[in-house]
Amino acid sequence: MSQTELLLLARQGNVEAIATLMNRKLQAAGIAVEVSLDGNCLILNLLGADRAPDRPALMTFVRKGMNILKVEPVGVVRVSGWAAGAGAPTWTDALYLANDGSGMSLATPPLS
Numbered sequence: 015m016s017q018t019e020l021l022l023l024a025r026q027g028n029v030e031a032i033a034t035l036m037n038r039k040l041q042a043a044g045i046a047v048e049v050s051l052d053g054n055c056l057i058l059n060l061l062g063a064d065r066a067p068d069r070p071a072l073m074t075f076v077r078k079g080m081n082i083l084k085v086e087p088v089g090v091v092r093v094s095g096w097a098a099g100a101g102a103p104t105w106t107d108a109l110y111l112a113n114d115g116s117g118m119s120l121a122t123p124p125l126s
Contacts, residue, residue, distance in 0.1 A: 015034075020034055020035055021035070021083070024083050024085060025083055025084060025085055025086060026085075026086060026087075027051060027056075027085050027086060027087040027088060029049040029050055029051050029056075030049075032049045032056070032083070032085070033047055033048065033049040035079075035083075036049070036058070036079070039075075039079075040060070040067075040075075043067075044062060044063035044064070045060055045061065045062055045063070045067050045072075046060075046061045046063075047059070047060055047061070048061065051087070051088070054087055054088055054089035054090060055088070055089070055090045055091070055092055056085065056088045056090070056091045056092070057092050057094075058076065058091060058092070058093045058094070059094050059096055059103070060072055060093065060094065060095050060096065061096045061097075061098060062095065062096065062097055062098065063098055064097070064098060065097050065104075066095040066096055066097045066100070066103070066104035066105060067095045068095075069095055069105045069107065072093065072095060073093060073107055073109075076091060076093055076109065077109060080109060080111065088111060089110070089111050090108060090109070090110055090111065091108065091109040091111065092106065092107075092108050093106070093107050093108070093109070094106045094107075
């Protein structure tokens with residue numbers, strides 16, 4: 015499948031296309047991505063090979079990617095960083111996508 019086809023599918027909310035694109039970018043850093051969609055919530059589990067991925071760096075990566083992709087059916091992105099073999103994520107964060115009329119804007123709310 016071509017890059018263009020993957021981008022079109024990802025924009026439509028195809029989780030396999032989103033996972034493929036993200037895994038291509040993060041594989042060199044030893045990070046695997048699992049993607050699922052629950053209603054309008056895109057769930058990203060970022061799995062580090064030996065430790066949880068760096069939260070600030072990965073949230074920046076996800077923000078930029080979501081700004082580029084503008085995934086149509088997604089209103090919230092929940093991101094969790096996992097260490098290999100861990101029973102729970104080391105960290106979890108969320109991005110809320112809001113259409114402000116000029117395009118999609120991202121806001122990161124504080125998690126309780």
